[in-house]
Amino acid sequence: MQQIILKRGLDIPMDGKAELALGSVNRPEVFKIVPDHFAGITPKLDVKVGDKVKAGSPLFHDKTFEAMLFTSPVSGTVQEIVRGDRRKILSINILADAKIEYAKFDVKKADTAEGVKTLLLESGLWPLIMQRPYACIALPNKEPQAIFISTFCSGPLAPDYEWVLKGQGAILQAAVTALSKIATVYVGIKAGAVAPEFRGLKDCILYEVAGAHPAGNPSVQINNIRPMRQGETIWTIGIQNLALIGRLFAKGIVDMQKKVALAGPMAYGRQYYNVLPGMPVSAVLESNYHKEVPCRFIAGNALDGHQVMLDDMMSIYTNLYTVIGEGTDVHEFMGWMFPRFNAFHFGQTDPAKMIVDNCFMKWLFGERKYQWDARLKGGRRAIIVSGEYDKVLPMDIYPEQLIKAMIALNLDKMIELGANEVAPEDFALCEYVCTSKMPLQAIVRQALDTMRKEIE
């Protein structure tokens, strides 16, 4: 098995990992499917109010790729279609049946690459496949040259997928076998992981990855295992999303049920919950966070996730909810000068780090506990310090130069510098360590979207 050891990177020492236990969630009566959760598509409705749907029946499709369907996670009746400005579809509300009825899919037809693709498009699970370049939902008109699946996430408080997918080896295998008809499948396993569900996978190339975050990011693994060539397309699928695809190929149904982890220093009930897309975020979070301080809810991890509100709906992509303090109640006097004993510093510019974190003091006081909140802890500046981003991005890329080309939206330069190989999440750590507090992920997202619009 090929092994890669990544030397650059950073593990964020955040407290509050989810315990390996399953909590219960109140199932809402009405599920609200939000088309905005699927970035880069224009929804066209396939249902009207009053229609009966099954789990797996199409609700809407993409305007550009009409074959790409987006299906219902539950069975029930379409109760309302909420529209906003210029009749934009905000959500499709489905009054759910008490027991989910699944639409049946004919898996036997999917014995060729075309058959697998058609089934994925019909079942509404295609949007789970992401692609490089552009870091968007895979474009159905592009043939992938490889499919990368990372079986672990290395971000702060990442869910333990070995536990989440315990006993689901057959399901994962079904997905991998089906996908291997389209292109070579590469599966990345965390060094030291023992799960037979991952290690026993066939019809794919397994490799091991050792190192700190972002070792679990597919772009990082692609760059180190099989660097992209010009004009290539590579698919990436998250491991829990792969299980959803696996259920389709193993059972012939679309079962979007997922285990999401609730974690973070400001969360109670830190464990896993079985959820379906379309549930309100509050189903998991309500009564599970510290109400005495302003809190921030994050869908995803604290580095590459995004803020959600309690009344937002769950998206199919989310595997983790993190709760941290907002930090607006912290009034730090001259924080830029004094040592910070409770704040994590990546660099060596904090005297507290220099003094307390040397071996002797560590032995005396033990590991430091850090407090986390959403403050920027500084003002936005032009990029000043050099070489910061390189330290946390283990890819053969010059991140700073790439970011500058992206700010200038210089497409040729961007592509030359490797814009095809990256996703915004790869710059999450760079954004974290940036002393100039540059909004790097937003810059990358905008650049990739522009690139896609101009080129495709």
Next chain:
Amino acid sequence: MEKFYQLWKKFGKNFEQGGKLEKLSSFYDAFDTFLFTPTTTAKKVGAQIHDGSDSKRTMIIVVLALIPCLLFGMFNVGYQHLLATGQLAEGLTCCLWWKALGFGALAIIPFYLVSYIVGLGIEFIVAQIKHEEVAEGYLVTGFILPLILPINTPLWQVAIATAFAVIFAKEVFGGTGYNIFNVALIARAFLFFAYPNSMTGDSCFVRLGSTWGWDGGAAVDGWTGATTLTQLSTGAVTESASFWETVNGLMPGCVGETCVWAILLGAILLLATGVASWKVMVSILATAGITAALFNAFGSDSAIAQYPWYMQLVSGGLLFGAVFMATDPVTGARTECGKWIYGALIGFIVILVRVLNPGYPEGMMLAILLGNAFAPLIDWCVVRKNINKRLKRA
């Protein structure tokens, strides 16, 4: 502290849009972020947590690193004054020690006042016009500038040079982070070419006359205020300082550049905190040493060409420049490989200027400015290599 915070924020209401003091909002902002870490939180999309270090923390480290040089500089200015006016005939007593420090402090503090009032003043005005926060870059620039000037530079010249450098070397490019050349060195270069009499010669490095009317004097017989490098380049070597004398730095020179120990203290802080690049420092010193050694071995018979390579490294502004000025990340090479090349270029040029150009006894300023000019090209070549590698995959 919470009470003070509330009061301060209430006071801040005056500076908001539509407030009485709206025109001074950048001024308030600068102090606000100085006093309290901003409570601005992460946007909805993007990293939700941020590291504790910010631009202020980075800059303050550089300022702290410069303090040993400043303190020694103050003492040395006074010491040179006492030496030149013959007050040290009976050795350095405790009383004279304090006198030296006091005289030096009185001489140097006005430089700081001028440098910060003019420089920060322009920064505040520009920030107000652009509706941006005041960037911290000038804190360092303003701190370095007096340290690289001869003590006899007239203050009005310092003011003009500061204004010129801040406006034309920084603000026109977009402010801190966008400048091509090191701002403090542009100010020095401006003085060097506009008022050469203030910057070179035998009399500029030691203050003979009084400071604010205190302790005037005349030079004793046989005294010379020329630096070793000046003496070497003009060939008028009266007495050459030994290696340890040069390292200790009790000799004429720009305010902060003479003492190797003070510079090393600063270098240790900069390297331990990772604020400055060790690659640039090592590369400059190694290349300068090798170049000087080559001149020692194969150069002409002139005094400066035969000046031992280890003396070249510790004399003049070479070390100060290598530690504090060439390592400026904004104007230097930004790629890791590029930093080696950038340092090598500076190390080579500085010795070349010293040895081959009799008009300029010291070449560090010109070498770094030239290095600044070439830094983008060096980076371009390094990055090009990565691009070609990517193209070859196809």
